[in-house]
Amino acid sequence: MSGRRREKAVAVFLLGLLLFNPPLLSMVEGQVPLSGIPLIYLYLFACWALLILLSWLVAKGDFAE
Numbered sequence: 001m002s003g004r005r006r007e008k009a010v011a012v013f014l015l016g017l018l019l020f021n022p023p024l025l026s027m028v029e030g031q032v033p034l035s036g037i038p039l040i041y042l043y044l045f046a047c048w049a050l051l052i053l054l055s056w057l058v059a060k061g062d063f064a065e
Contacts, residue, residue, distance in 0.1 A: 008058045012051060019047040 018024070031039040 005058060005061065009055070012054045012058055015054070016047075016051045019051070020044075 025040065025043070028039045028043045033039065034042060
């Protein structure tokens with residue numbers, strides 16, 4: 001893995017740590033459900049999908065070359 005790609009992988013990891021940090025999770029925990037789905041579930045799955053997409057782009061090598 002090249003140095004630049006390794007830096008991007010670490011950045012995606014740190015973004016994941018930030019997104020799943022308890023202070024950010026507590027901001028959406030008590031919110032009103034959207035279409036009957038609690039907002040915390042939407043937040044968790046959206047962040048999870050974003051991290052998977054970014055990881056795939058970094059591994060593929062097409063992410064901000």
